[in-house]
Amino acid sequence: MLFYDFEVFKYDWLVVIMDTDTHKTNVIINKSSELKKFYENNKINIWCGYNSRGYDQYILKGILCDFNPKDINDWIIVKHKMGWQYSSLFNRIQLFNYDVMTNKIQSLKQLEGFLGNNIKETSVPFDIDRKLTRAEIQETVKYCKSDVENTMNVFIQRKEEFTSHMSLIKAFKLPLKYINKTKPQLSAIILGASKRDHDDEFKITIPDTLKIGPKYQYIVDWYKNPLNRDYTKKLNTEVAGVPHIFAWGGLHGAKEKYSGEGLYINCDVASLYPSIMIEYGYLSRNVSQPKKYAEIRETRLKLKKEKNPMQAPYKIVLNSTYGAMKDKYNQLYDPLMANNVCITGQLLLLDLIEKLEPYCELIQSNTDGLFLKIDNNDTFKKIKSIAHEWEIRTRLTLEWDTFKKIFQKDVNNYIVIHEDGTYKSKGAYVKKLGSLDYDLxxxxxxxxxxxxxxxxxxxxxxxxxxxxxxxxxxxxxxxxxxxxxxxxxxxxxxxxxxxxxxxxxxxxxxxxxxxxxxxxxxxxxxxxxxxxxxxxxxxxxxxxxxxxxxxxxxxxxxxxxxxx
Incomplete structure (x- = not known):
């Protein structure tokens, strides 16, 4: 594997390429012929960079096409245009590029900071309007080498991301060139999706398995009202004594600043969105063979039961499809089906809350699950019995867990503690920090x-x-x-x-x-x-x-x- 990074100035450019096989560091400065030769000798290799999908790969391809790298740099950085839009010639260049950046909000410098590394910037300004001096070149090379080394470090910390990427390619027999795609893009390819135009974004369907009584019928009616079919609209209301928000992005309700001890239940809907897409036919209409998505789920469940690690790539396709249906740049883009999935999930969870409300205290409801407080194990059996009827009717499956103590700031920040002292937490305040988010x-x-x-x-x-x-x-x-x-x-x-x-x-x-x-x-x-x-x-x-x-x-x- 090759790890690389470009630095581009008005009259100079350089690239540092570190080879993990030979352990050699290659530095090329202003010599396009040398870069072309290196590329030809290594074009079957995987090239890794940080934000290389959005920047470095196009600088490399531009130099190979004899373009001025500064023009491409300004196209991307100054004009905020996509690198692939610069020239169709880029499509002809084979490059197995893997981007180590998984979160566009986080810069490499931030991650270096979390790791406790040196995050000092170079003193050489990138807008310098002359050729760099020898000393400035040396400093820039040192700075660039540090970035490549840190990219390698981040890659190691997130190796499972690369492994899952490669497992997708191997499991579905995709060509290696697709390593440059994101997971949602790969999911679209695997499902054979073709972009189609849709003009029915809010022609939503209320699921026929829904059974909501008079008490909460007004919430269903809110979604039926054409005046509310606007992403800025939301319904603030109370459900089971807890403030809730119903809108177009998932169910949220919680007792704020709540803490307690006793017998608590966490019931989650297993694979809520994938299950709804399959059971209710809400998969993107851009997929030519919808049965393939269901087959992927069946294969994944079979492999999971066998404890086969190859279940992982199938899970990625299942879980990334919903988000891709809301991305207008993805081949799976189908906002109506995305809305149907989200609304069905909210209303069916409301349905479950309504049935369980007389037997428990609702602590939180959040997209695909509930936190409940109950009196004793007999009540737990009663709740499971009621929930089983809901599972049969809705064709969804619940997973159960218990805990003894909870501290809850709001719906997105909480910690629950089990009988054995282990805990589960969510939110910036109490999440389990990793080396790449080591903040306070x-x-x-x-x-x-x-x-x-x-x-x-x-x-x-x-x-x-x-x-x-x-x-x-x-x-x-x-x-x-x-x-x-x-x-x-x-x-x-x-x-x-x-x-x-x-x-x-x-x-x-x-x-x-x-x-x-x-x-x-x-x-x-x-x-x-x-x-x-x-x-x-x-x-x-x-x-x-x-x-x-x-x-x-x-x-x-x-x-x-x-x-x-």
Missing amino acids: PIVNKALINYFTKNIPPRDTISNCDDLLEFQKVVKASSKYKYAMYGDKILNEKCLRVFASRSRHDKGVFKLKSEGKNPEKFANTPERCFILNGDLKGVNIPQKLDRNWYINTTIKRLNDFGVGE
Whole structure:
């Protein structure tokens, strides 16, 4: 495999290519003939980059076609146009490109920051209006090498993404050139979808298996009313004593700032959206052979029962199809069927709530599942019996779990704790952090320790001696011109900050344009210090303000309705 990254200036360009087989680093500067020769010798290889699907592959192809790479750079970066639109010649060039970037919002610098690596920017401006000096070239090469090394690191951290991508290609016998496609794009290819125009986006169908009584009929009527067939419209109402929102993107309802202990049930609909698409015929009408989708589900269930890891690519196709039906650039795009799936899911879940409401306390309902509080196991049996009738009628399957304790901020932020002490959590405050989203980890750990072990936040934070645990990584997006430290404009737009006790330290801000007021980065201290270098071996300085992290944790506890 080859990992590569381009840097493009007005009068210079360079590329760093690291070969994982030979362990060689290739640096090519302004020599298109050398790049062409390298490409010819390696065009059967897989080329990996960060955002290479949107940028680097087109710089490479452009140079191979003898175009000016700066023109392509400006086409993509300045004019915000798609690289493939620049020239049809790009389609003729074989390139097995794999993009390591899985989240367009996160830059490579952010991920490097989470990993504790050096995130300092090069001092060589990309809009420089002259040839680079030898020293500037050397610095840019060093900067580019660092980016390639970090791309390799991110690839290793997310290797399962590459594995799942390749498993799709292998399982469905697709040509390797499709490695450059996203998973939803691959799903469209696998299902044989062909783009079609549809003009019936809101001609929705209410499922014939739905049985809603008079109490909640007004919710069904809301969807039937043509005046509400607008994505900006939503219905705020109360269901089973809990505030709910019914709209066009899934069901949401929860008791906010709720905590409790007792016998709780979590019932989820297994593969809700894929099941609805199959059972109710709501698969994209762009698919020529709808039976293939059902066959994929059957194959996946068979492999899953056998505990065969090859079930994974089949699951990807099943789960990515709904999202693709809402993407106007995907061959599966069919907004009516997407709306039918979503509305059917909401109303059938409302149907279930209505039947169970007399026997339990509803804590939360969210798209494909419910949290319920019950009195005892006899009630649990009663609920399962009622739910079984619902399963038979709706042709959907429920999966059950129990837990003993819950702390819930809102529908998207909660932690539930099982009898054996294990827990499940959702939301930025309490999610299980990985190495590539390691943001304010000490606060997350302090919250989890309090919820699961009743350890005071002060103890967790005061006893930690790893500086990485206290980092907050922020980035000024492309909408902003600068990042600022106090009133000082910074070269970097991605910053790693720490709360400071020093009165000499400032806050961090972002500025959209000259004359505008700077905006404070969210969730950052009033006073902080910046450490954008490598954190390995860096000791905690005395000026680190641990109290800021303690107070932040306590504030988040209060957001859950819990006092320390």
